[in-house]
Amino acid sequence: MLSGQQTVPPTTATFDFLLNWYVVSAIIAGGFVIGLLLFFAVKYRARPGAPPATKGPENLWVVVAVVAIMGLALGAAGYQTFASTSNIVVPNDPNAITIKVTGFQWGWNFTYPNGNFAVGNLTVPAGQVIILNITSKDVYHTFGIAMLAVKEDAIPGKVNQAWFQMPTQGSYIDAIRCYQLCGVGHSFMEANLTVVSDSAWTGFMGSG
Ligand SMILES: [Cu+2]
Incomplete structure (x- = not known):
C-alpha cells in the first residue's frame, strides 16, 4: 500500500530495521550451529570396519566459539532492540495531535x-506526530x-497509547482494522485513513 511513497514512516522504518537485524543474527548463529552439525556428522560418520565410537579429547575451542558467536549475534539483536525503543515509545512532541x-x-x-x-474514517495531517488514546466501549x-x-x-476502562507519523498525503481504504476477534462483525470492523495537507487539516478542525 505504500508503493510510490517518497519516505517511510518512522515506526515502519524502525520495525523493518529490527526485522533485518533479527534475520541477520539468526542466519549467523543458525549457520554456524548447523554448519558444525553437518561437519561433525560427516567427519565422524559410521564406516565399515571402524572401531566403536569412544569419547575423544575435549574440544574447548568449539564450545567457546559456539557460545561466543551465538552470544554476539543475540547480544547485537538485543542491543538494537533496546536502542530502538526511543523510536517506538510515544514521542514527547508539544505539537503532537x-x-x-x-x-x-x-x-x-x-x-x-x-x-x-x-x-469509519480517521483524518490526520501529513508529517505531524499523531498520538492515539485508544479505548473500547464494550x-x-x-x-x-x-x-x-x-x-x-x-480495552474497556483503560486507555492505551500509540503513535504514528505519515509523511505523505493520501487516502487509504480500510487501512485501519480490528485485530482482536470481537464478535460476528469483527471481519468488517475497518476504517479508512485519510492523510491531508496542513491547510486542509486546519479547515477540517474549523478556524484552526
Ligand atoms: Cu474486533
Whole structure:
C-alpha cells in the first residue's frame, strides 16, 4: 500500500530495521550451529570396519566459539532492540495531535481535539506526530494500522497509547482494522485513513 511513497514512516522504518537485524543474527548463529552439525556428522560418520565410537579429547575451542558467536549475534539483536525503543515509545512532541479512538461492536470512533468525532474514517495531517488514546466501549478490540506498524489493544476502562507519523498525503481504504476477534462483525470492523495537507487539516478542525 505504500508503493510510490517518497519516505517511510518512522515506526515502519524502525520495525523493518529490527526485522533485518533479527534475520541477520539468526542466519549467523543458525549457520554456524548447523554448519558444525553437518561437519561433525560427516567427519565422524559410521564406516565399515571402524572401531566403536569412544569419547575423544575435549574440544574447548568449539564450545567457546559456539557460545561466543551465538552470544554476539543475540547480544547485537538485543542491543538494537533496546536502542530502538526511543523510536517506538510515544514521542514527547508539544505539537503532537492527540485523537481519541474508541472501538465498539463493530466500528471505530475517532474524536478530534475540537470535540468533533467521525466513525469509519480517521483524518490526520501529513508529517505531524499523531498520538492515539485508544479505548473500547464494550469488549476487547485491537486497533491496528498494518502499513504503519501500529497495533494496540482497545480495552474497556483503560486507555492505551500509540503513535504514528505519515509523511505523505493520501487516502487509504480500510487501512485501519480490528485485530482482536470481537464478535460476528469483527471481519468488517475497518476504517479508512485519510492523510491531508496542513491547510486542509486546519479547515477540517474549523478556524484552526
Ligand atoms: Cu474486533
